[in-house]
Amino acid sequence: MSAVTQMQMSESQLRALRTTIVDARGTACPGPLLDAKKAITTLPVGGVLETLSSDEGTKVDIPTWARKTGQEYLGTINESGYDRIFVRRLK
């Protein structure tokens, strides 16, 4: 399977997005991923989900999940002690 190259947004572009936030900080893997999966169906197509996670694995898992499920991974901002992971709902 060939890797899909996705155009990611710059940090300032990410910071300017209007998002729906799921705060999964403090939950262990795969909690944040499951929360993201659940939440994305509540967004309109085109909407951006922002998952807050303090789990190391999640920032690797969410881009993979987005690619597998046909959503668009936009990028991640590393804040102090947690990550903000952005995914646009495409379908």
Add this chain to the structure above:
Amino acid sequence: MAEKMAMILFSGTVDKLMAGSIMAGGAVAMGMDVDIFVTFWGLVAFRKDMADKNQRMSQDFAEMIPQFGKAMAAKKMPSWIENLKKVKGLGNVKIHVCSMMSDVMEWKKADFVDLVDDVIGVGSFIDMAKEAKMTLFI
């Protein structure tokens, strides 16, 4: 049709039940269906009178068990069964009880937690596993 993960949950210690429950969560998150075949000590753990009180842990690193328990409580990790309940609510996860083990022990479906979908024979499970992309034995 969604890809499938099959899992044989043989072990009844909390650590391995937790591993199975988390693997099921990962599969569901990735869009897979999951069929779990519960047998032997795994089946004991799914009994209504055991599910909440079972504290058994495998003894691989016995000295670390208290530390692990404390860390899990401090991080508010859900129990394996709470996690499995959540995972079931998010995807197509079926939990099948082994009819051989239930027959031997004379346990009925009503003896198991409500998460259990049905009682099936190993042949049916093998047929499910045959269609799965991956099968785990835990």
